[in-house]
Amino acid sequence: xxxxxxxxxxxxxxxxxxxxxxxxxxxxxxxxxxxxxxxxxxxxxxxxxxxxxxxxxxxxxxxxxxxxxxxxxxxxxxxxxxxxxxxxxxxxxxxxxxxxxxxxxxxxxxxxxxxxxxxxxxxxxxxxxxxxxxxxxxxxxxxxxxxxxxxxxxxxxxxxxxxxxxxxxxxxxxxxxxxxxxxxxxxxxxxxxxxxxxxxxxxxxxxxxxxxxxxxxxxxxxxxxxxxxxxxxxxxxxxxxxxxxxxxxxxxxxxxxxxxxxxxxxxxxxxxxxxxxxxxxxxxxxxxxxxxxxxxxxxxxxxxxxxxxxxxxxxxxxxxxxxxxxxxx
Numbered sequence: 311x312x313x314x315x316x317x318x319x320x321x322x323x324x325x326x327x328x329x330x331x332x333x334x335x336x337x338x339x340x341x342x343x344x345x346x347x348x349x350x351x352x353x354x355x356x357x358x359x360x361x362x363x364x365x366x367x368x369x370x371x372x373x374x375x376x377x378x379x380x381x382x383x384x385x386x387x388x389x390x391x392x393x394x395x396x397x398x399x400x401x402x403x404x405x406x407x408x409x410x411x412x413x414x415x416x417x418x419x420x421x422x423x424x425x426x427x428x429x430x431x432x433x434x435x436x437x438x439x440x441x442x443x444x445x446x447x448x449x450x451x452x453x454x455x456x457x458x459x460x461x462x463x464x465x466x467x468x469x470x471x472x473x474x475x476x477x478x479x480x481x482x483x484x485x486x487x488x489x490x491x492x493x494x495x496x497x498x499x500x501x502x503x504x505x506x507x508x509x510x511x512x513x514x515x516x517x518x519x520x521x522x523x524x525x526x527x528x529x530x531x532x533x534x535x536x537x538x539x540x541x542x543x544x545x546x547x548x549x550x551x552x553x554x555x556x557x558x559x560x561x562x563x564x565x566x567x568x569x570x571x572x573x574x575x576x577x578x579x580x581x582x583x584x585x586x587x588x589x590x591x592x593x594x595x596x597x598x599x600x601x602x603x604x605x606x607x608x609x610x611x612x613x614x615x616x617x618x619x620x621x622x623x624x625x626x627x628x629x630x631x632x633x634x635x636x637x638x639x
Contacts, residue, residue: 317567336392427473498555504591536572561631568616
């Protein structure tokens with residue numbers, strides 16, 4: 311990407327607009343005439359001589375930039391030839407201009423700064439890319455661990471896990487095509503139109519138990535952790551919501567209710583049901599074509615992954631869930 315800078319001579323006698331791109335600076339013939347205080351014909355003659363003598367190659371030192379200039383009373387856009395720093399320095403020597411030396415010193419400093427900035431940017435991109443790959447590897451390591459016999463996950467469930475992680479890996483590959491990107495909580499719904507309160511959640515759990523004829527200890531709270539799980543979804547810091555989007559709230563609702571084991575029986579079923587209910591009430595469960603954003607087997611797989619995951623894997627789990635239910639899915 312090109313950048314426009316302004317060069318001013320130390321004595322203030324000359325000011326020239328300079329195009330900076332491709333690790334060099336560019337001036338038109340007219341700008342060189344202004345810089346060196348020579349007429350346009352003199353600059354043109356020196357350009358012709360240095361190319362004719364083979365001092366520089368035209369193709370390597372000339373570029374056309376589209377510029378807007380005033381012609382009479384009209385502003386006109388035209389492609390105009392610009393000459394790089396090698397040409398500018400050569401012309402400066404030929405016209406024996408002290409301005410040429412001053413401009414060369416200024417241009418060298420500017421280009422050095424651009425090179426340093428470019429190095430810094432490339433280092434940042436490298437770190438982001440490494441972080442992105444590590445997140446993918448973490449998710450895949452989690453998959454391998456959960457699909458071992460020790461984890462107690464069956465073949466059908468493992469297939470569901472693999473499908474979920476494949477989707478997750480694909481999302482990372484898509485994000486990797488964009489510069490400066492890493493796995494982020496993008497494409498989310500900014501405001502929740504529905505808030506799930508403890509009293510309603512208790513009623514929903516009871517209705518779920520009745521409809522599924524669960525009976526026994528299903529839905530019986532062991533302590534106050536269920537109330538705490540719901541409150542954690544809506545926690546704030548500095549007056550701002552910690553989980554501002556619908557998808558983030560839903561993902562944490564599924565995670566907290568699954569991991570906190572608030573009930574004597576039915577923790578995973580209750581967590582999955584409230585997760586789906588919350589998305590539906592916030593109009594985020596279905597796509598525009600009426601299909602669900604998350605299939606049954608994916609919901610089962612996600613819930614099992616959360617149940618078997620370690621606490622330090624929480625952020626990875628939440629990012630997986632959000633990327634599977636966001637508006638881009």
